[in-house]
Amino acid sequence: MTDQTTLPRPDTAEGKATKAARSGDMLRNASVAIGCVALFVVFSALNATFYQPSNLIDIMLQSSINAVIAVGMTLVIMTKGIDLSVGSVVGLSSMVAADMLSHGLLAGIGAGLLVGLVCGALNGVLIAKLRLPDFIVTLGTLSIFRGAALIYTDGQPIYGLPPEFRAIFAGRILDIPTPVILALVIAAVAFLLVRFTALGEQIIAIGGNEEAAKLSGINIERVKITVYVVSGVLSSIAGFVLIARIGAAEPIGGSGFELQAIGSAVIGGASLFGGVGNPLGSLIGALTLGGLQNGLTLMNVPSFWQYVASGVVVILAVFADQWTRQRG
Amino acid sequence: MLNRATGEGDGASRPAALSMTGIVKSFAGVRALKGVDLHLRGGEVHALLGENGAGKSTLMKIMFGIVQPDEGVISLDPVGSVEIGGPRDALAMGIGLVSQELSLVPQLDVAQNIFLGRTKGLRIVPRGDFRQEARKILDDLAPHLKTDSTVSSLGMADRQLVEISRTLARGGRIIAFDEPTSSLTPAEQEGLFAVIRRLKAAGKAIVYISHRMSEIRAIADQVTILRDGDVVAVGPIRDYSEARLNELIAGRELSREMGGEKPAPVQGKPVLRLGQLSTARVRAVDLTVGAGEIVGLSGLVGSGRSAILRACFGVDAVTAGMIEIDGRPVKVETPADAMQAGLALIPEDRRGHAIVPMMDVERNFGLGNYGRFSSYGIIKGGERRRIIRRYVEEMRIRPPRIGAEMRNLSGGNQQKVVIARWLATGARVFLFDEPTRGIDVGAKAEIYALLRRLAADGAGLVVVSSELPELLLLCHRIGIVSGGRLTHIVANDASLTEERLIELASREDAP
Numbered sequence: 068m069t070d071q072t073t074l075p076r077p078d079t080a081e082g083k084a085t086k087a088a089r090s091g092d093m094l095r096n097a098s099v100a101i102g103c104v105a106l107f108v109v110f111s112a113l114n115a116t117f118y119q120p121s122n123l124i125d126i127m128l129q130s131s132i133n134a135v136i137a138v139g140m141t142l143v144i145m146t147k148g149i150d151l152s153v154g155s156v157v158g159l160s161s162m163v164a165a166d167m168l169s170h171g172l173l174a175g176i177g178a179g180l181l182v183g184l185v186c187g188a189l190n191g192v193l194i195a196k197l198r199l200p201d202f203i204v205t206l207g208t209l210s211i212f213r214g215a216a217l218i219y220t221d222g223q224p225i226y227g228l229p230p231e232f233r234a235i236f237a238g239r240i241l242d243i244p245t246p247v248i249l250a251l252v253i254a255a256v257a258f259l260l261v262r263f264t265a266l267g268e269q270i271i272a273i274g275g276n277e278e279a280a281k282l283s284g285i286n287i288e289r290v291k292i293t294v295y296v297v298s299g300v301l302s303s304i305a306g307f308v309l310i311a312r313i314g315a316a317e318p319i320g321g322s323g324f325e326l327q328a329i330g331s332a333v334i335g336g337a338s339l340f341g342g343v344g345n346p347l348g349s350l351i352g353a354l355t356l357g358g359l360q361n362g363l364t365l366m367n368v369p370s371f372w373q374y375v376a377s378g379v380v381v382i383l384a385v386f387a388d389q390w391t392r393q394r395g
Numbered sequence: 396m397l398n399r400a401t402g403e404g405d406g407a408s409r410p411a412a413l414s415m416t417g418i419v420k421s422f423a424g425v426r427a428l429k430g431v432d433l434h435l436r437g438g439e440v441h442a443l444l445g446e447n448g449a450g451k452s453t454l455m456k457i458m459f460g461i462v463q464p465d466e467g468v469i470s471l472d473p474v475g476s477v478e479i480g481g482p483r484d485a486l487a488m489g490i491g492l493v494s495q496e497l498s499l500v501p502q503l504d505v506a507q508n509i510f511l512g513r514t515k516g517l518r519i520v521p522r523g524d525f526r527q528e529a530r531k532i533l534d535d536l537a538p539h540l541k542t543d544s545t546v547s548s549l550g551m552a553d554r555q556l557v558e559i560s561r562t563l564a565r566g567g568r569i570i571a572f573d574e575p576t577s578s579l580t581p582a583e584q585e586g587l588f589a590v591i592r593r594l595k596a597a598g599k600a601i602v603y604i605s606h607r608m609s610e611i612r613a614i615a616d617q618v619t620i621l622r623d624g625d626v627v628a629v630g631p632i633r634d635y636s637e638a639r640l641n642e643l644i645a646g647r648e649l650s651r652e653m654g655g656e657k658p659a660p661v662q663g664k665p666v667l668r669l670g671q672l673s674t675a676r677v678r679a680v681d682l683t684v685g686a687g688e689i690v691g692l693s694g695l696v697g698s699g700r701s702a703i704l705r706a707c708f709g710v711d712a713v714t715a716g717m718i719e720i721d722g723r724p725v726k727v728e729t730p731a732d733a734m735q736a737g738l739a740l741i742p743e744d745r746r747g748h749a750i751v752p753m754m755d756v757e758r759n760f761g762l763g764n765y766g767r768f769s770s771y772g773i774i775k776g777g778e779r780r781r782i783i784r785r786y787v788e789e790m791r792i793r794p795p796r797i798g799a800e801m802r803n804l805s806g807g808n809q810q811k812v813v814i815a816r817w818l819a820t821g822a823r824v825f826l827f828d829e830p831t832r833g834i835d836v837g838a839k840a841e842i843y844a845l846l847r848r849l850a851a852d853g854a855g856l857v858v859v860s861s862e863l864p865e866l867l868l869l870c871h872r873i874g875i876v877s878g879g880r881l882t883h884i885v886a887n888d889a890s891l892t893e894e895r896l897i898e899l900a901s902r903e904d905a906p
Contacts, residue, residue: 264772265765268758275751282710282748283763283816284734342753 098387099336099348103355110362117362124244130357131246135305136324137331137349138250138257139298143201144332145261146294147274147341148194151205153302153328155212156186157321161306162216165225165316168232175232179303186212187299191292209325216318224317228310236311246308250350253301257346270294274341330356330381338388356380410472412437412600413458413490413569418467420453427453429624430467435569435600440591442615442632443604444644446835449621451604455571458602459492460485483512491562493555494573501547505529508546509561532560536590551697552583559590570594571602576610577861578696581901588614606862608637609897620644623835658847658871660886663687665722666855667738667824669707672716676702678879679716684824684855689846691870691887692859693896699879700859701743704826707857708733708740720823734763739817743828743859745806749813752802756792757783759801760816767819786815790845807838814845825849827858831865843869863893875899 111118136153143150164179186208193204238245261267269290272280281287305324310316333339334355335348356377363373411434420428428450435441445451456462458469460479470476471488479485485492499508506522506529514520529542537556546554555575562570572591576584591614595601603615611618611632618635620628620643628635628643635643663686671679676699684690692700705711707718709727717724718736725736733740742748750759760783761768768779780797787795790811794804801809810830817825830846831839846869850856860866866873867887873896874884883899885891 263774263776265769265774266772268761268774269765271754272751272758272762275753276747278748279751280762282708282730282740282742284731284820285763286729286731342751 099334099351102334103351103358106355106358106362110358110365114362114365116365122361122365124247126354126357126361127247128244129361130353131244131250132305132308133324133327133331133356134250134350134353135246135253135301135308136298136328137335137353138254138346139294139301140328141332141335141337141344141346141349142257142261142270142294143298144329144337144339145270145274145342145344146291147277147339148201148291148294149205149329149339150190150295150298151202151325152186152190152208152212153298153305154321154324155209155216156183156299156302157306157309157324158318159186159212159216159219160303161310161316161320162219162225162318164303164307165228165310166219168229172229172231175229176307179307180300183299183301183303183306184296185299186302187296188292190299191295194295195288195291213319213322216320220318222318224315226315228314228316232307233311233314236307246312249304249308250353253304254346254350261344261346266290266293271342274343276342326381327353327356327377330377330384333381333388334384339385340388352384411435412472414468414470415454415458416468416470418454418457418469419465420450420457420462421465427624428457428464431621431624431626432629433458433602433619433626435602436617437568437598437600438595439616440595440601440603440614441617441619442611443602443619443621444611444640445621446644449644450624451621452573454621455492455494455573455602455604458485458490458569458571460490486512486562486565486567489562489566489568491559491565491567491570492573493558493562493570493575499546499554499557502545504543504545505533505540505549505557505560506542508557509564511561528564529560532563536560536563536593550583551578552580552586555579555587556590559594567599569600569602571604573604574606575603576605576607580695584610608640611640612637658689658869658887660871660888661685661687661850663853663855666720666853667707667857668719668722669703670717670719672703672706672718673714674702674706674711675714676711676879677706680706680881682857682874682881682884684857686853686855687850688872689850689856689858689870690884691866691873692857692876692881693861693863693866693873694876694900696861698876700876701828702879703876703881704740704828704857704859707824707826708738710740731763734820734822737821737823738826739820739822739824740826741810741813741817741828741830743832745809745813745833750801750809753800755798755800756787756804756812757797760786760797760812760819762816764816764820782819783815786811786818790815791841805835805838806832807834807842810834810838810842811845814849818849822854824855825857827856829860830858831860831862863896866896867891867893 116122140150140153160179160182163182164175167178168175190205190208193199194201236245240248261270269280269285272285273287273290277287306321309320331352332344332349333352335345335350335352337344337349359376359380360373363376413435415431415433418428418431419426431450431454433454443451443454453462457464460481468476469479477488479488500511506526509529509532510525526542533540533542536559537553540553540556546557549557559570575587579587591601605611615632618628618630618632619626620640622644665683666686667684669680669682671681673679680703682690692703694700702711706713707727709729709732718727719725720736720738727733727736730740746752751762757780761779768775783797786792787797792808792811801812804812827846831842834842846856846858858866858869870887872884872886874881875896876882877900885899
């Protein structure tokens with residue numbers, strides 16, 4: 068046998084190391100919030116409109132679609148996976164939902180959710196059962212689902228959604244937009260799931276060390292399929308919000324949402340190395356990206372440049388993750 | 396410490412080809428090397444001995460530039476003090492390392508591997524020249540090897556020869572062998588020794604790391620013994636008896652432990668029975684383990700000893716045969732099935748296969764055991780904490796904080812947490828793969844005591860180990876695995892010795 072690479076560590080050194088790791092975690096969580104607050108402070112200083120309550124609520128509203136998707140993305144990333152197909156699931160499920168709404172509210176919502184579930188299950192089965200690389204599978208289904216959305220109405224948008232549907236997914240309760248409430252509730256539920264359930268621990272364990280998780284008797288396939296299904300279903304809910312706000316469903320709806328969602332998850336503290344992540348953090352991640360876009364718009368920065376800015380922020384977040392990992 | 400001066404004694408007239416002086420290295424505040432000296436001379440084989448975790452591998456990694464020392468000087472004759480920033484530097488200075496995890500690219504051929512990393516940028520690779528030069532080196536070392544054979548088609552012994560050739564192609568003068576024989580057959584070992592003797596005759600300085608005393612005596616001239624990061628002895632090997640070497644390596648603690656009584660035979664009802672169990676790597680294994688019995692499995696790395704455990708545990712697909720637990724046949728297709736059936740696997744590669752390093756002790760303890768520690772999917776944190784605290788106390792897991800991240804525990808304490816995990820599943824049969832690998836001496840004795848207690852409580856244990864003294868100390872019976880088959884199984888009575896086990900292992904014929 069080869070000599071050991073991990074060296075025995077006397078108990079005395081342990082305390083220090085754990086403390087260091089702890090403070091690393093706290094630093095990470097704190098830096099997420101600090102970064103977000105700093106961004107809001109900077110934009111507030113630069114532009115007086117930015118910090119008006121109505122604009123802040125607008126930012127939350129604009130971020131809510133992305134936030135809902137980012138919560139599912141966070142769970143996927145925590146298993147060391149990735150879901151690039153979320154934007155296409157938004158498009159496909161919203162088309163199907165918009166069409167089915169003509170048969171009633173429940174038919175529309177049910178059909179939309181079912182599409183999200185089936186799309187997620189397809190991703191999960193290909194990745195977990197057939198052991199295909201997640202990146203390639205979801206890149207493939209990104210194209211497949213988008214194609215399906217275009218085929219569904221031969222590329223035509225669907226107009227005229229029932230007002231009650233729009234009231235649910237784009238209304239206001241006590242002046243707070245329902246999408247914001249929806250995003251908060253979904254993130255809170257996901258947080259509790261990660262924190263207090265067996266599934267949550269299994270997600271962390273698989274991301275932290277898949278082999279050890281398997282050898283300890285965890286059903287890896289089931290957990291992985293579950294997170295992709297959750298990601299699919301949350302994408303379809305995001306799709307509902309999208310079409311409710313616009314008042315119409317377009318087959319190209321949701322294009323490019325994957326970058327926003329991955330970015331929000333990573334800014335929110337999810338590690339692409341797996342095993343680490345916080346659904347509440349992804350809310351802050353979504354707010355950061357939303358605030359950035361809103362602020363740049365208020366300052367009349369052309370929207371083309373906003374793409375550049377979003378990309379830079381996402382890469383910076385990944386860099387920060389890698390950096391803290393190597394030191395931790 | 397002891398005899399440190401003797402190293403200067405014989406051959407001090409010749410300058411050392413490579414000297415490492417006062418090497419200090421800490422990991423996360425723990426001193427792995429506490430000021431180690433190593434002097435290597437051309438034409439000598441220098442054995443580096445010590446327990447797992449004594450610091451041998453760290454020292455070798457420093458010599459090969461993989462790890463940078465915190466303090467200390469490395470000087471190379473005739474250059475003087477050098478800094479070895481990485482393996483590229485080391486190779487350029489003529490330092491080579493032949494380790495278990497060979498650094499060859501399996502998809503490339505022999506010549507390409509020998510000259511790996513020798514071309515830069517977009518320059519055309521001079522294949523013909525490389526072939527010719529590789530041939531020249533191989534003619535001397537391993538005439539049977541073809542320069543255009545793909546490395547993946549070669550056996551372990553030939554791969555080592557390619558690795559050695561690569562070092563020589565860089566003008567290697569100092570070659571370290573880290574446990575080179577653990578996956579070689581006796582005939583291949585002889586071949587390797589012949590090569591080492593030739594290298595020695597050619598004036599190379601050789602470092603040789605092995606746990607096998609007979610090998611050390613056969614090949615080494617000088618010896619340096621490390622214990623807990625300190626040099627405890629250095630000098631010509633002939634100055635030390637084997638017993639003395641063992642004593643110096645282990646420290647007093649283990650030698651007393653080693654002298655312990657052999658376990659009395661037990662007659663329990665069978666808890667595990669394998670009937671003609673076969674997988675892609677295991678051929679028709681029959682084995683019965685009684686309640687309270689510890690059965691050892693010995694054999695070379697790659698002989699299939701670990702594969703037998705993996706087959707039992709549903710990791711490798713079983714192609715034929717059956718598994719019985721407590722007299723009832725069980726179907727084990729996944730590790731989850733195995734856990735349900737009352738089996739436990741404590742794998743060899745703890746970090747890679749048994750623990751989630753970033754998770755805390757409590758969750759690592761509860762890993763997989765959600766049937767017991769959750770209801771309706773919600774974790775029963777209170778109950779889980781109560782039970783892990785009890786194990787922490789009973790097994791003396793240090794630190795006793797269940798919120799500590801697993802990666803911050805020592806190997807021995809991690810192992811205890813893994814064992815506790817399986818105890819909590821109510822396992823009846825424990826499959827241990829190298830249970831004390833990478834665990835320091837003190838914790839080793841504790842793990843042994845734990846294994847004995849598991850058996851005393853009526854569990855059946857199967858223990859795979861490369862360390863024969865460990866098997867002789869623990870097991871009631873010992874099986875020899877070779878080529879995926881269980882070729883012998885013998886009672887561990889007074890007449891059974893290490894030599895006898897080695898002899899059985901090297902017999903080609905099955906019973």
